[in-house]
Amino acid sequence: xxxxxxxxxxxxxxxxxxxxxxxxxxxxxxxxxxxxxxxxxxxxxxxxxxxxxxxxxxxxxxxxxxxxxxxxxxxxxxxxxxxxxxxxxxxxxxxxxxxxxxxxxxxxxxxxxxxxxxxxxxxxxxxxxxxxxxxxxxxxxxxxxxxxxxxxxxxxxxxxxxxxxxxxxxxxxxxxxxxxxxxxxxxxxxxxxxxxxxxxxxxxxxxxxxxxxxxxxxxxxxxxxxxxxxxxxxxxxxxxxxxxxxxxxxxxxxxxxxxxxxxxxxxxxxxxxxxxxxxxxxxxxxxxxxxxxxxxxxxxxxxxxxxxxxxxxxxxxxxxxxxxxxxxxxxxxxxxxxxxxxxxxxxxxxxxxxxxxxxxxxxxxxxxxxxxxxxxxxxxxxxxx
Amino acid sequence: xxxxxxxxxxxxxxxxxxxxxxxxxxxxxxxxxxxxxxxxxxxxxxxxxxxxxxxxxxxxxxxxxxxxxxxxxxxxxxxxxxxxxxxxxxxxxxxxxxxxxxxxxxxxxxxxxxxxxxxxxxxxxxxxxxxxxxxxxxxxxxxxxxxxxxxxxxxxxxxxxxxxxxxxxxxxxxxxxxxxxxxxxxxxxxxxxxxxxxxxxxxxxxxxxxxxxxxxxxxxxxxxxxxxxxxxxxxxxxxxxxxxxxxxxxxxxxxxxxxxxxxxxxxxxxxxxxxxxxxxxxxxxxxxxxxxxxxxxx
Numbered sequence: 217x218x219x220x221x222x223x224x225x226x227x228x229x230x231x232x233x234x235x236x237x238x239x240x241x242x243x244x245x246x247x248x249x250x251x252x253x254x255x256x257x258x259x260x261x262x263x264x265x266x267x268x269x270x271x272x273x274x275x276x277x278x279x280x281x282x283x284x285x286x287x288x289x290x291x292x293x294x295x296x297x298x299x300x301x302x303x304x305x306x307x308x309x310x311x312x313x314x315x316x317x318x319x320x321x322x323x324x325x326x327x328x329x330x331x332x333x334x335x336x337x338x339x340x341x342x343x344x345x346x347x348x349x350x351x352x353x354x355x356x357x358x359x360x361x362x363x364x365x366x367x368x369x370x371x372x373x374x375x376x377x378x379x380x381x382x383x384x385x386x387x388x389x390x391x392x393x394x395x396x397x398x399x400x401x402x403x404x405x406x407x408x409x410x411x412x413x414x415x416x417x418x419x420x421x422x423x424x425x426x427x428x429x430x431x432x433x434x435x436x437x438x439x440x441x442x443x444x445x446x447x448x449x450x451x452x453x454x455x456x457x458x459x460x461x462x463x464x465x466x467x468x469x470x471x472x473x474x475x476x477x478x479x480x481x482x483x484x485x486x487x488x489x490x491x492x493x494x495x496x497x498x499x500x501x502x503x504x505x506x507x508x509x510x511x512x513x514x515x516x517x518x519x520x521x522x523x524x525x526x527x528x529x530x531x532x533x534x535x536x537x538x539x540x541x542x543x544x545x546x547x548x549x550x551x552x553x554x555x556x557x558x559x560x561x562x563x564x565x566x567x568x569x570x571x572x573x574x575x576x577x578x579x580x581x582x583x584x585x586x587x588x589x590x591x592x593x594x595x596x597x598x599x600x601x
Numbered sequence: 602x603x604x605x606x607x608x609x610x611x612x613x614x615x616x617x618x619x620x621x622x623x624x625x626x627x628x629x630x631x632x633x634x635x636x637x638x639x640x641x642x643x644x645x646x647x648x649x650x651x652x653x654x655x656x657x658x659x660x661x662x663x664x665x666x667x668x669x670x671x672x673x674x675x676x677x678x679x680x681x682x683x684x685x686x687x688x689x690x691x692x693x694x695x696x697x698x699x700x701x702x703x704x705x706x707x708x709x710x711x712x713x714x715x716x717x718x719x720x721x722x723x724x725x726x727x728x729x730x731x732x733x734x735x736x737x738x739x740x741x742x743x744x745x746x747x748x749x750x751x752x753x754x755x756x757x758x759x760x761x762x763x764x765x766x767x768x769x770x771x772x773x774x775x776x777x778x779x780x781x782x783x784x785x786x787x788x789x790x791x792x793x794x795x796x797x798x799x800x801x802x803x804x805x806x807x808x809x810x811x812x813x814x815x816x817x818x819x820x821x822x823x824x825x826x827x828x829x830x831x832x833x834x835x836x837x838x839x840x841x842x843x844x845x846x847x848x849x850x851x852x853x854x855x856x857x858x859x860x861x862x863x864x865x866x867x868x869x870x871x872x873x874x875x876x877x878x879x880x881x882x883x884x885x886x887x888x889x890x891x892x893x894x895x896x897x898x899x
Contacts, residue, residue, distance in 0.1 A: 217899045222888070247895025248696050250688075269879045272888045273895060274695045279721040283688035286681060290661070290692025293679065295896030298696070316682050416899050442896065443677040443693055444700050446656035450623070450672060452680035461626060462672065462680075 219243050219376075219412035222271040231404040233397040236368040237327060238263035239406060240375025241299050245414050246325070247273040248296040250287035252280055252306060255339045256395040257329035260301040281306035285313035285326070292322045293451070295417045295442035297379055301327040303395075304337060307346055307353070314388050315354030316453045318476060321430075321438060323382035323417070325375070327391040329398040330506075332557075332583030342395040343583035344506055345558035350390040351535045357473050359480035361487055362390035362535040364506040368402045374532070376412060381487060383415040385479060386437055392534060394557070396507035396586060417442070424448065429460040436479045480536055489532035490541065494520075498527030499550045500599045503542075503566055505531040507586055508555050515555075515592035522593075524600045534562065542569035551599035555579035555592045575599060618645035621655070621675050630669055634828020636787035636813025637667055640734050641674070643790055644705065647797035648676075658701045661690040663715060665741045666815075667707035667734040684715030687722045690729045697894030698872055701801065702728070708735040708749040712768055716748070723777035725871045726805040732797065733770060733808070736815035744818030751854040755822045772847040774808040775864050781807040782847065782864035787814065788835040789860060796862065805870035812839075812858055825855065 223242035231239065238260045241249070249268070251261040265275040278284040284300045291298040302310060307328045317324055330346050332338030350362040361381050365371040371393060378389040420427055420439035429449040430438045438458075441447035454462035455469045480487065494516075495501060504512040509530045519526045527549070531538065542552075542565075551574050554563035560578045567576035577599045579592050616622065622645065631637050648658060655676060662671035664683035671678040681689040686704045694702040704711070711733050712719050722729065738756055739745040746756040746763055749770065753762040775782045781803045785793040793811060800807040814820060814831035825831060835858065843861040850859050869877070879887040 220897050245897040247890065247897070248692065250692065250695075269883055270886050270888055272890045274875075274890050276691070276695060278688060278691075279717050282685060283691075283718050283721070286685035286688035287692035287695070290679065290681070290689035291696035291895075292692070293677075294693055294696030294700070294894045296696040296894055297897070298692070312682050313685060316685075414897075416897055442697070443659045443679075444657050444697050444894075448656070448675050448677055450678040450680070452672065453682055454680065461623075 217414060217416050219409040219414050220245055221409035224409040224412060225406050226408050227406060229404045229406065230401055231368050232259065232399055232401045233365065233368040233371040233393055234259035234329060234399065235263045236372040236404045237375050237391065237393060239404070240372040241325065241379065242267060242271065242273070243406065243412055244297065244376040244379035245416070246297040246299050246379060248291040248298045249273070249275045249300065250278050250284040250291065251301045252278055252284050254303045254306045256331055256398050257301045257303045257327065259398070260327055260329070281309035282313065285310040288324050289313055289317045289320065289322050292324045293443050295419065297323070297417070299325040299327065303329050303331050304333045304343070304346055305335070307349065311353040315356060315358065317388040318354065318358040318360060319453050320451045321386040322388065323386050325378045325382055325389050325391055327393060329393045329395060331395050338584050340395070341584040342507060342557060342586065344394055344508065344556050345561065345583060347392060347534055347558070348561045350392055358476045360388055360390055360535060361385065361480065361533065362392050363489070363533045364392040364531065365397055366506055366509045366530065367397060368400060368404045371397060372404050372406060376414065380415040383417060385483065386440070387480065390535070392506070394506045419445070428458045430456060431458045436475065436482065484536040484539070487533055487536055488538045490538050491530040491532065493528045495527035495529065495545070497525055499525045500553055500596055501527040501529055501545055501549050502553045502555070502592070502596065503529045503531065503562070504555050505534060505562065508557060511586045511589055512555055512592055515589040515596065518589065518593045519596040522597070524596060526596055531562065537565045537569070539569050542566055543571070546570040546573040549574050551575040551577055553577045553579060553592065553595050553599050555581070555587050557581045557583050557586070618642055621645040621648060623673050623675050626673055629673055631666060632817045634814065634816045635666070636736065636811070637670065637734055639787040639790060640705070640732065640793070640811050640813065641670055643794040644732060644797055647794045647801065651798050651801045653701055653801060657699060658703065659690070659693050661686045661693065661702065661704050663706040663710035665707040665710045665739065667705065668710055670705040684710055684713070685718065686710065687715060687718040687729070687731065691722060691727055694728050698890060699892035702730070704729055704731045706733065708733060708737070708770070709739045709747045712770060712773065713748045720773065720777040723774050723779040723806045723808070726778060726780060726868055728804055728870045728872050730800050730807045731809070733810050734813050735770065735810055736813045736819055738815055738819040740815050740818055744822055751852055754854045757822065767852070769847070769850045769852070770810045771850045771863050775847040779806045779808045780864060780866045780868040781805070783862040784810040784812070784850065784860050786812040786835040786839050786858060786860060788832050788839065803865070804873070805868060
């Protein structure tokens with residue numbers, strides 16, 4: 217369906233990434249947000265709290281991030297599209313209820329405007345060190361979707377995509393911004409509402425008598441009933457059967473976990489998003505995401521001027537990882553160079569998928585600012601030898 | 602059993618609250634003479650008597666013995682994470698304001714790990730009804746100390762007796778801003794049912810504490826005898842004092858339990874205040890979320 221015009225601020229704007237993300241959420245049809253203040257993410261909810269009362273949305277500032285995430289899961293069960301916004305320490309606090317969202321198969325979006333860590337780290341300065349946490353942060357086995365925008369415009373566009381994917385796969389989507397993109401102000405064009413495609417919450421058409429909350433009907437995804445429509449369903453964070461009832465058995469656990477994992481893995485081709493440039497004939501491919509993708513472009517230009525054949529792959533969706541593409545490229549190129557503002561996270565995935573056929577070089581950065589492009593150039597040079 | 606009783610038993614093919622229970626999940630997990638089942642019965646009876654549309658009622662529980670209540674209610678039922686039933690319920694209520702959102706959970710869940718949410722929901726006067734079953738102990742994990750364990754009572758992690766001051770829950774709720782606060786025991790079936798029925802008609806953060814026996818752990822660790830013995834204890838030691846100052850509601854080990862309705866005031870709830878405030882400051886620009894909620898329909 218097309219976006220509800222009430223949430224779409226059509227026009228050309230000069231916005232930072234945080235504001236653009238908030239506008240994307242409202243355009244996507246998000247009408248309930250719960251959050252707790254934390255730098256550098258708070259502008260997202262500041263924007264939303266100012267605009268929500270004019271479009272039938274409710275924002276509540278909860279007492280902490282545990283409460284924010286729990287409220288977002290509860291809110292989603294009313295059929296509302298829901299979101300919370302945070303940064304590193306708050307992201308850590310949300311982990312248990314992100315697991316609940318995954319287990320209950322609750323669509324929602326969690327924005328993490330990444331700052332330097334660990335612990336309180338660098339509250340006002342950039343980091344990209346939560347990308348593995350986005351994937352593995354809650355206990356147990358499950359899959360999520362995670363994405364990372366490189367600009368305010370993309371923060372707007374991708375937030376809509378994040379909500380759509382959350383609906384399509386009934387999964388929490390991690391929106392992994394970084395402080396640089398969050399606080400960078402650029403032109404953001406917001407189209408007309410009828411040019412924005414949004415995935416609405418699909419309610420079951422079954423009668424309450426024939427409805428079970430986790431019945432798969434031969435597919436991979438259960439049908440959704442919302443609270444208050446007479447379905448009187450039960451849902452739990454415990455391992456459950458198709459009725460949503462707890463079943464403490466090895467068989468039920470296997471079925472439950474396998475499906476949570478496979479519903480994403482089997483559909484990776486539909487979910488994965490990346491951009492490539494200059495890959496054909498390249499000896500070295502730089503793989504980057506978020507703000508680092510923009511820095512890497514400069515390094516690539518310098519290396520190309522030095523005569524090195526460098527390709528570029530920008531990850532837009534981080535999880536599921538574009539495994540298939542990296543495997544393909546590994547047979548053709550000499551090496552991957554992965555600059556990221558952490559001490560080696562996505563590079564591990566690149567290395568795993570390259571499976572020894574191509575080298576994977578990390579360009580690490582502890583956080584606080586972006587890479588000096590020269591460090592990336594140096595690694596490209598080494599990798600090309 | 603008399604002939605008349607046998608006859609009645611035959612006629613009573615199903616439990617009177619069966620329409621509100623998930624009968625296919627019975628037998629339940631609770632121990633014989635545990636107090637939680639009584640609370641379930643009172644809750645179900647109160648809901649039926651209240652005349653509310655049961656399709657619009659949600660029940661949320663956290664983790665623990667009392668956290669299993671939601672799992673047996675034939676309502677929209679949510680078994681959330683430990684301590685987070687109240688914020689989960691907050692999301693449900695704000696996402697679809699026409700719902701009657703109830704929370705039933707235990708003392709460890711709601712005021713131990715979830716204590717922060719409890720006081721803030723009361724402060725905001727969030728539009729939810731909270732029934733807290735207090736058995737003075739962590740039952741499901743094996744009888745550990747709770748924030749409600751009375752001084753000198755034994756628990757598996759205070760084997761020499763508890764020396765930490767416990768919370769007085771009605772006082773905590775009232776001083777955090779709850780406009781409806783009551784306490785009953787599992788023995789006060791009718792009064793508890795009335796209280797729940799009354800609280801359903803009120804608005805904002807409504808809090809009812811129910812003192813319940815834990816025969817398997819609390820009673821055994823403290824040599825309090827059987828569950829029936831506990832009921833007899835409530836009979837002899839519960840004192841009804843409506844309107845009692847909530848400062849006087851502490852519960853000592855195996856001492857008098859003051860019950861009653863302590864607070865029943867009319868105060869604008871979170872949703873009412875939000876609505877009137879935005880109407881005042883934003884005028885025609887304010888678009889309230891409809892009672893049906895924030896779902897965008899095709």
